Amino acid sequence: MSDWTNIINAATTNDPLSGAINTPIQLSSTFNQKSFDEFGEYDYARSGNPTRDAGEKAIARLEYGHYGYLFSTGMAAISSVLFTLSAGDHIIVSKHVYGGTFRILEDVLPRWGIMHTFVDFSDVATIEAAIIPETKAIYIETPSNPVLNITDIRAVVALAKQYHVCTIADNTFLSPFLQKPLDLGVDIVVHSATKFLAGHSDILAGAVVVNDKKLADQIYFIQNAVGATLGVFDTWLLLRGIKTLGVRMTQSSTSAQKIAAYLDAHPKVLKVLYPGLLSHKGYDIHMSQAKNGGAVLSFDVGSQENARTVVEALDIPVFSVSLGAVETIISYPPKMSHAELDNDALANAGITPGLLRFSVGLEDADDLIADLDTALAQI
Ligand SMILES: *Cc1c(COP(=O)(O)O)cnc(C)c1O
Numbered sequence: 001m002s003d004w005t006n007i008i009n010a011a012t013t014n015d016p017l018s019g020a021i022n023t024p025i026q027l028s029s030t031f032n033q034k035s036f037d038e039f040g041e042y043d044y045a046r047s048g049n050p051t052r053d054a055g056e057k058a059i060a061r062l063e064y065g066h067y068g069y070l071f072s073t074g075m076a077a078i079s080s081v082l083f084t085l086s087a088g089d090h091i092i093v094s095k096h097v098y099g100g101t102f103r104i105l106e107d108v109l110p111r112w113g114i115m116h117t118f119v120d121f122s123d124v125a126t127i128e129a130a131i132i133p134e135t136k137a138i139y140i141e142t143p144s145n146p147v148l149n150i151t152d153i154r155a156v157v158a159l160a161k162q163y164h165v166c167t168i169a170d171n172t173f174l175s176p177f178l179q180k181p182l183d184l185g186v187d188i189v190v191h192s193a194t195k196f197l198a199g200h201s202d203i204l205a206g207a208v209v210v211n212d213k214k215l216a217d218q219i220y221f222i223q224n225a226v227g228a229t230l231g232v233f234d235t236w237l238l239l240r241g242i243k244t245l246g247v248r249m250t251q252s253s254t255s256a257q258k259i260a261a262y263l264d265a266h267p268k269v270l271k272v273l274y275p276g277l278l279s280h281k282g283y284d285i286h287m288s289q290a291k292n293g294g295a296v297l298s299f300d301v302g303s304q305e306n307a308r309t310v311v312e313a314l315d316i317p318v319f320s321v322s323l324g325a326v327e328t329i330i331s332y333p334p335k336m337s338h339a340e341l342d343n344d345a346l347a348n349a350g351i352t353p354g355l356l357r358f359s360v361g362l363e364d365a366d367d368l369i370a371d372l373d374t375a376l377a378q379i
Contacts, residue, residue, distance in 0.1 A: 264277060
């Protein structure tokens with residue numbers, strides 16, 4: 001079945017009671033049991049409820065996985081996966097990992113004896129050198145935020161298998177429509193479903209998808225134990241958002257490709273970071289594991305002053321954090337997602353003072369280019 005059909009099939013239902021094609025919102029924290037001896041599928045909504053179940057089955061299908069889990073936020077999903085580790089365990093993580101994931105690894109898990117090493121994931125030998133006997137997992141994020149570095153998923157999976165280590169991939173930036181890490185051998189896929197999956201800047205949500213039953217049981221145990229589950233209203237909105245994932249990703253990534261080419265040729269733009277550009281150093285690897293360059297790009301206008309001028313002159317995009325929505329969002333990472341980093345750490349992460357991140361929405365690409373053209377003319 002093609003991805004297009006799979007998305008619609010996964011996100012619609014046939015309610016046995018009414019025939020409703022949209023999943024009913026079941027607002028019930030508890031469920032009546034059939035008899036003293038005979039219990040039904042659901043007992044208490046934290047452990048499971050029909051609305052969340054429908055959403056979990058849908059996200060699993062989108063990733064071509066067997067088991068899906070929905071959480072209240074992307075960070076709840078990522079934390080719950082990391083909570084499957086125990087004191088003494090070690091995890092290797094891309095140094096370009098999302099800021100919230102960095103914070104959990106750096107400030108929370110070490111208090112519980114779970115250790116990590118951040119390494120540059122562009123070179124598999126560097127990852128291998130960081131493996132120690134306590135290493136239990138390798139954590140991939142590709143393309144990375146905000147510099148769009150590419151990790152060779154197949155190569156990391158091969159390395160992990162050799163050392164009997166689990167692999168985790170944050171697939172937020174591309175969504176399962178453009179990249180399916182489980183198909184490439186990854187064990188656990190995580191998402192901030194807040195972004196492309198929901199797609200409308202309305203809800204916060206997180207997802208985890210796995211194939212292995214033992215891993216699934218561990219994730220479910222933590223989901224139920226910690227309780228950071230997705231509520232039924234938000235699950236309904238997520239399912240509604242997912243229905244248009246294919247058209248949104250196609251439109252936004254086509255526009256992003258066009259905008260990246262425009263910016264790449266602009267004399268005021270120092271560099272464009274977009275894995276759909278032939279000049280991107282990860283282009284070949286990226287294209288071997290994803291459908292296209294995606295809908296997010298970053299570009300460098302030379303200085304913080306220039307970045308301010310461009311942001312203030314732009315008319316169409318929203319100036320905010322987040323990404324993956326119907327509206328185009330421009331962000332300034334040094335003051336937003338990466339505000340906690342000092343100048344050295346920013347430079348180390350490749351976040352230059354003039355770097356702007358652009359998450360392309362559904363507006364007309366030519367309108368966005370005209371807007372950028374006017375703004376760039378002011379610097
Ligand atoms: C936003 C984001 C997260 C965190 O998700 P929340 O829904 O904000 O908790 C994790 N990873 C990536 C790549 C993100 O962009």
